[in-house]
Amino acid sequence: MSDSVTITIDGRNIEARPGQTILEAADAAGIYIPRLCSHPDLKPIGSCRVCTVVVDGRPQAACVKPVMDGMVVQNSTPELLQHRRNIVDMMFVEGNHFCMFCEKSGNCELQAMAYRFGITAPQYPFQFPEKEVDASHPDILLDHNRCIMCARCVRASQELDGKNVFQSIGRGFARKIGVNGERALGDTDMAATDKAADICPVGCIVRKRVGFEKPIGQRLYDTRPIGSDIEEVRA
Amino acid sequence: MGAMESTIKEVCKRYGNSRARLMDMVRDVQEQLGHVPRESFALIAREANTHRVEVESVVSFYAFLTDKKQGRVVLRLCDDIIDRFKGGGEVGAALCKALGIGFGETTPDGGITLDKTPCIGMSDQAPAMMVNDTVVTNLSPEAVPALVEALRRNPDPQALVTEFGDGNNADPLVQAMVNSNIREAGPVILANYRKEGGLRKALTQTPDEVIEDIKISGLRGRGGAGFLTGLKWELTRQSPGTEKYVLCNADEGEPGTFKDRVLLTERADLVLEGMTVAAYAIGAETGIIYLRGEYAYLRRFLEEKLNRRREARLLGNTILGREGFNFDIRIQMGAGAYVCGEETSLISSCEGTRGDPTDRTPFPVVKGYMVSPTAVNNVETYCCAARIMDMGPGWFASIGTARSAGTKLLSLCGDCERPGIYEVPFGTPLGEVLKRAGAEDVACVCVGGPSGQMVGPAQFGMGISYEELSTGGSVMVFSSQRDILEVAGAFMEFFVEESCGYCVPCRVGNVLLRSRLERVRNGEGTKGDLDYLRRLGESVKFSSRCGLGQTSPNPILSTLKHFRPVYNALVKDGGGTVNKSFHIMKAVEQASAIAGRRSEIFHA
Numbered sequence A: 001m002s003d004s005v006t007i008t009i010d011g012r013n014i015e016a017r018p019g020q021t022i023l024e025a026a027d028a029a030g031i032y033i034p035r036l037c038s039h040p041d042l043k044p045i046g047s048c049r050v051c052t053v054v055v056d057g058r059p060q061a062a063c064v065k066p067v068m069d070g071m072v073v074q075n076s077t078p079e080l081l082q083h084r085r086n087i088v089d090m091m092f093v094e095g096n097h098f099c100m101f102c103e104k105s106g107n108c109e110l111q112a113m114a115y116r117f118g119i120t121a122p123q124y125p126f127q128f129p130e131k132e133v134d135a136s137h138p139d140i141l142l143d144h145n146r147c148i149m150c151a152r153c154v155r156a157s158q159e160l161d162g163k164n165v166f167q168s169i170g171r172g173f174a175r176k177i178g179v180n181g182e183r184a185l186g187d188t189d190m191a192a193t194d195k196a197a198d199i200c201p202v203g204c205i206v207r208k209r210v211g212f213e214k215p216i217g218q219r220l221y222d223t224r225p226i227g228s229d230i231e232e233v234r235a
Numbered sequence B: 001m002g003a004m005e006s007t008i009k010e011v012c013k014r015y016g017n018s019r020a021r022l023m024d025m026v027r028d029v030q031e032q033l034g035h036v037p038r039e040s041f042a043l044i045a046r047e048a049n050t051h052r053v054e055v056e057s058v059v060s061f062y063a064f065l066t067d068k069k070q071g072r073v074v075l076r077l078c079d080d081i082i083d084r085f086k087g088g089g090e091v092g093a094a095l096c097k098a099l100g101i102g103f104g105e106t107t108p109d110g111g112i113t114l115d116k117t118p119c120i121g122m123s124d125q126a127p128a129m130m131v132n133d134t135v136v137t138n139l140s141p142e143a144v145p146a147l148v149e150a151l152r153r154n155p156d157p158q159a160l161v162t163e164f165g166d167g168n169n170a171d172p173l174v175q176a177m178v179n180s181n182i183r184e185a186g187p188v189i190l191a192n193y194r195k196e197g198g199l200r201k202a203l204t205q206t207p208d209e210v211i212e213d214i215k216i217s218g219l220r221g222r223g224g225a226g227f228l229t230g231l232k233w234e235l236t237r238q239s240p241g242t243e244k245y246v247l248c249n250a251d252e253g254e255p256g257t258f259k260d261r262v263l264l265t266e267r268a269d270l271v272l273e274g275m276t277v278a279a280y281a282i283g284a285e286t287g288i289i290y291l292r293g294e295y296a297y298l299r300r301f302l303e304e305k306l307n308r309r310r311e312a313r314l315l316g317n318t319i320l321g322r323e324g325f326n327f328d329i330r331i332q333m334g335a336g337a338y339v340c341g342e343e344t345s346l347i348s349s350c351e352g353t354r355g356d357p358t359d360r361t362p363f364p365v366v367k368g369y370m371v372s373p374t375a376v377n378n379v380e381t382y383c384c385a386a387r388i389m390d391m392g393p394g395w396f397a398s399i400g401t402a403r404s405a406g407t408k409l410l411s412l413c414g415d416c417e418r419p420g421i422y423e424v425p426f427g428t429p430l431g432e433v434l435k436r437a438g439a440e441d442v443a444c445v446c447v448g449g450p451s452g453q454m455v456g457p458a459q460f461g462m463g464i465s466y467e468e469l470s471t472g473g474s475v476m477v478f479s480s481q482r483d484i485l486e487v488a489g490a491f492m493e494f495f496v497e498e499s500c501g502y503c504v505p506c507r508v509g510n511v512l513l514r515s516r517l518e519r520v521r522n523g524e525g526t527k528g529d530l531d532y533l534r535r536l537g538e539s540v541k542f543s544s545r546c547g548l549g550q551t552s553p554n555p556i557l558s559t560l561k562h563f564r565p566v567y568n569a570l571v572k573d574g575g576g577t578v579n580k581s582f583h584i585m586k587a588v589e590q591a592s593a594i595a596g597r598r599s600e601i602f603h604a
């Protein structure tokens, strides 16, 4: 196997390593493909579909699709941007996201994605589902109202912490993140030092007693859009 | 040690305490305890060498598994649209009345639980329901009181079966009132055939020659997607790995499809012969039949078929005297999940986990069951393969069309005189099929089930084939008396229910599609809502992860295309400015209730 392949993203030729995903190759080349469930430290699972690109005419999730020599990828066509916006809108209406009261505001990847896409209000009706808040753990709060089911916590606990604190339970719209304890998070072996405690892209898993330590206005995405760190590689 | 604990220990031991058999363990626990109690999760996890939450994850995924206490008898009324149109709703009401409970409830004495379930594969004898594993067909509201009375006296559901159905349904190991309803046999699958002729012929050839024959025949998968079977076998054979697997997809979850049920009943040996041919071609020693939970009543019959084949040296070691050709088959029971028909979900389910699909790179032919090369094929595909080996690839290729070789089994149901199984050569026009089934007044036909297309008379001249009207078998007929959008709505409900929820567009998009269609059907929609449906539907199709979400908007998109006047009649207004779904009275209702007085301005 050769140690480099060439793919095209939006007409630009880029070099990639075999085994890399399209998303990884794009990152290295300074091209940002929007994503929410994907995280550089975790195995990709392709669940949010925000990273959908068109590969040789077919939709594919860039975070899971490995590169192949000669691939032609479209990333920023008006159609793709519309599909991605629609997906982000769906995430907002399937949960209960009150960004203005949320400790994650400004550091939230979902909120930041909405800003990047210019979404001010979702086009779909809010579903107002009834969700639980699990405050049983001494150091960590689990607020299912804000969960987007990216399963980062599931993977982080398994892959980074060597535990199995989280897993998906239920199916369809009722699907949710379950915990490996008789009743609640407090019954599990989750520790404040777990990597899984800091991996949530939204405000579903947050630490207790550190809320608003950094004032809103000075947070990660308050000053620059999500993805700009990747795009700066190119500049 | 408590009773529950010893039951669990015994069950888990039955499956070698292997985590990969978790699905069987929880099924057996439920069979013995009536449900899988939450208190048992940790115990099962310990015995199966896994985590508590993994057990909960499996139990909460499958519709037939539950952690809630149920009655000794569980009634699952089929809630498919065909059943509803045949009076399923009235049967449901009669059941509620006779039992004094609603759906999802259990009688106060803890005896009987009443539930609904999507299509159980009996649409040609609807309305039907499952009573535990026993199937009761052709229900009527009048028959319900006696049926409930009988169950109260004797909770053995089999006692409800007084007359057996046709063919092997009367076999001592089946004893079902189900009918096979074979209306027209074709030359390939339902014709009389030379038993084991295909397998014997295959063994005179090398595995590569067998694969070559299947390729020449042009056989494509009968499960819906139409992938070339020869190519699939070749890829599986060529993929590196010492263990290889042959999986038979008998999940048959697409509403309106019941031809695999009939094949398993009337052509079980042909299915198993085809699987054995595949095993020889691929170099597999293990096969699995993934049998949908709804067909559990066929399990003993199939187990016995496997036993007889072992005795006849058609399975096991040194098959038909061929040194080194060893192959055996086990049955994996499903538990009520349409998505498990998707091949990667099916594999996950066989591995004992929840049935979320997995990424199809690498494909199952490279890394499938137990991360080994695996060929998953439909029941009917295996039948075709066995016949091709016996009769020759040229014979097969001469039937059907250039791109769709052979015949197709159709399961016809709905508004027609003769619902049942038809084996037709590919290319047969839909209208011709309708005529043979005695369907005279037809406004709409759903070809391929909810995930297929809803077409009207303008499309009846098109042929049944991969290139024109593609179907895994389902053909549902709707007369001019039926509300086409009620059908589409029922299909959307089905997808909402069956989405695994893994990816966002399918999990959320289908819920949104369903409720907006509902708004339109209620006459509260605008033209803008039709646009909303189309665009949202396209996004769900485009960005969903697996075939379920990639087809779930079809009931809406195909009716928007073929039945636009029906929608237009519902959204008569010109523009999108007036929101007809907004009711001021409804809007102030809640506030009035809180305030404890009626609105001064808006009141009845």
Ligand SMILES: Cc1cc2nc3c(=O)[nH]c(=O)nc-3n(C[C@H](O)[C@H](O)[C@H](O)COP(=O)(O)O)c2cc1C
Residues within 6 Å of the ligand: B220, B221, B222, B223, B224, B225, B226, B227, B249, B250, B251, B252, B253, B254, B338, B339, B340, B341, B342, B343, B344, B376, B377, B378, B379, B381, B546, B547, B548
């Ligand atoms: C949601 C979903 C459900 C499916 N259900 C079935 C099924 O019940 N039976 C089946 O044979 N194929 C089903 N399929 C297709 C399978 O994924 C797979 O393509 C097929 O089993 C391959 O066998 P074949 O090539 O012989 O058709 C389903 C696919 C999807 C996406």
Ligand code: SF4
Residues within 6 Å of the ligand: B339, B357, B498, B499, B500, B501, B502, B503, B504, B506, B507, B544, B545, B546, B547, B548, B549, B550
């Ligand atoms: S499309 Fe997505 S949510 Fe729907 S069944 Fe497939 S993986 Fe699950």
Ligand code: FES
Residues within 6 Å of the ligand: A034, A035, A036, A037, A038, A045, A046, A047, A048, A049, A050, A051, A052, A061, A062, A063, A064
């Ligand atoms: S980032 Fe690729 S699917 Fe979520």
Ligand code: FES
Residues within 6 Å of the ligand: A097, A098, A099, A102, A103, A104, A105, A106, A108, A109, A110, A111, A146, A202, A203, A204
């Ligand atoms: S701001 Fe996004 S979850 Fe709270």
